[in-house]
Each structure stands twice: as structure tokens, then as C-alpha cells.
Amino acid sequence: MPVITKTVQIKSRGENDIIDITNQTTKAVDESKVEDGIITVFISGSTAAVTTIEYEPGLRSDFPKMLSRLAPTDIDYKHNDTWHDGNGHSHVRASLIGPSLTIPFKNGNLMLGTWQQIVLLEMDTRPRERNIIMQIIGE
Amino acid sequence: MPVITKTVQIKSRGENDIIDITNQTTKAVDESKVEDGIITVFISGSTAAVTTIEYEPGLRSDFPKMLSRLAPTDIDYKHNDTWHDGNGHSHVRASLIGPSLTIPFKNGNLMLGTWQQIVLLEMDTRPRERNIIMQIIGE
């Protein structure tokens, strides 16, 4: 059973950018020629996260608004007192959502719902170049 | 090393229904005859999620109450302005929790804690028929 590891580079536009990476994930599965298995989508970094969402403009606004309620930008963060980079809220949001997602596929097809896309959530306060690991295990 | 993929169908009663799917997960591992490995539990869809919880009536009430604080039903969601299906809060809650869970097993036994059950969290506003993917990789 093969293990295929790929790094996909994505440029984000900074805070609250939500980027659809379903096509890149599908392509990684296609190119692997693996029929059945899992693809692990993992973000290397501590101010971004991955999840699934219905990728449409309304939710691309609603989801960050929820994050702003959970970890507002205008309260004190000890992280900022020490590092002065102003992204304490980015870190706690990213740890809440988590960096990894595991998606099964069968006959080469990701088993997503019709209205379910895989997304990178940029939480950092500035544009970033992100490395997303896509690793396939299967047969 | 085999890959075994199964789709389990579950009917939910709608918003805030929490359904214990530990038995179905255990059965999938048993039937696979795989001894050691992982089972990926993945919900196809963007208004439901999977996690683990101590499955008892108190927490089945406490957990949705927390979700209501994080994403209240009575605030504006851009999603609803466009789609008029009134489930913007369902979508953001589902993306927060996430659609996938990976549980290791050894000697055919899921390595769960005694008070830890695997659950489907229905977030949508109406009863749904859900497809839960259970995929086993191991030896």
C-alpha cells in the first residue's frame, strides 16, 4: 500500500480569507492512482486551520463573524504582550478548529457531500504563503 | 493491508439531535476482520458533524446549549439572506466542530475511554437522512 505525500502552496490574502482547496485535494487523489483510502489534509503552521464548509459568499462572511465572537480582536491576549505581533486571536482560533482533516475516498472519488468543500481558513493578520500537506494512504 | 469502506445511514430528528453511533462503528471494525488500524468516521454534508462525548441526557442538553451561545439562531446570517433556508447557524456550527474523526483500534477493539461515545451531531433545522462514511485501514 503506497503512501504519497504532496505539499500544496497557497497564497492567502490575510485574516478571514477562506480558500477552497477541494480541487487541489481531488487532483492529489487523481494523480496518486490510489483507488480507495484516506487523504490527510494538514496545515503546517499555528495561525491557520482546515475544515469543510458550503463554499458560498454568505458563509464566507458568517463563519469569520462567529470566530470574532469566540475570540474577539479587541480584548487582551498575553501572547501579544510578549510577541507584539497582534495575532493572539489568530492563534487561539486556529487551535480551536484544528490543523488536520481526514477525508475518505472510494474508486478515486472523495466522499464529500454535494455542498461540502474543503477549505483553508487563514486566521493570521497578514497575507501568508501556506504549505498544505496532502498525504494519501490507500490501495 | 486492506481498505474497507462502508456507508451507514442514520435518520436524525433534526436540530440538536445527538446520535450515538459507537455500536455501528464497533460493528464496522468487527466485520472488517482487521485487527489493528484506524477507522475514519466522516459525515458527508455541511450541516452535521462528528465528535466524541459521554453520551448521557445531561450533556445531550448542555452541548447544544453551548452551540447556541457560539452561533445563536436569532442573529443575522448572510447565508439565510441568499438561500432563505434559515440554517446559517447550522452551517457555521458544523464547520466549527468538523466532519471527520479518526479512531485507532487494536486487537479489534476501539481505543475509546469508558465514558466516551462516538456521536453524530445533527445541526440542520429539519430531520435528515445522513450518510456516515466508515473507512477502515489496517492489518
Added chain:
Amino acid sequence: MPVITKTVQIKSRGENDIIDITNQTTKAVDESKVEDGIITVFISGSTAAVTTIEYEPGLRSDFPKMLSRLAPTDIDYKHNDTWHDGNGHSHVRASLIGPSLTIPFKNGNLMLGTWQQIVLLEMDTRPRERNIIMQIIGE
């Protein structure tokens, strides 16, 4: 392709303890002699969780403060009415974050970011001895 399962025991100091388990995870991968694959880090139990974070004192304070906003200790939990163990908030926090994390590795190296550590989040109100499952699948 081998499957290697290890249980790592960790003593926590109780509520809001965040414990860096990156070294134990790295060691498990090293000892397995597996080159490419995934390690599943899974907490057996319903009042703890795993995620990644930049492990520094500021965020070790900021992250629990966020959890206190999402699931305060001073509100009613039905769980506590029944079980009188006062840890209803611990349970809902743990289910929100989730018990499993999947980290890919390549050439024996975990594909983490420079400022990204793997952590156990103790949510329970008292010190606990925790069993963390680390399971490697790869080649």
C-alpha cells in the same frame, strides 16, 4: 505496511493544563522505523482533547480564557445536576475541540510548522493520569 500502536501515559495538573506532547510523538515515529505515513494522536477519555498550538506561556493562558468564554464554569449544566462532579463545562469543551489529531510525516519527520506543537488539553477539574494513543500507519 505496518501498524504500530503505543499508549503514552501523561499526568496532568488538572483544569487548563496544556501539555506539550510533541517529543513523545516524535519519539513514537522514530522508534517505529516507518519512513512515510500518519500518526494518529487520540485521547481516550471525554474530558480532554488534542490540538496543535504555539507552545508559549502567553497562549497557554489565552487559550483557556477563550474556553471560559465558550463554556463558563459558573452557569448551569444538566450534567452536574445528575452526576454532581462539577465538570459539565469540561465535557462540552472537550467535545468541541475533539479527541483526535492526524499528523503526516515524511522521511521520519513530522510535518509540523516551526511554531506548531502537539498538545494535550486537560479540561477536567482535577489532576488526571491520561492515556494517549499514538498509532502509526505507513511504510
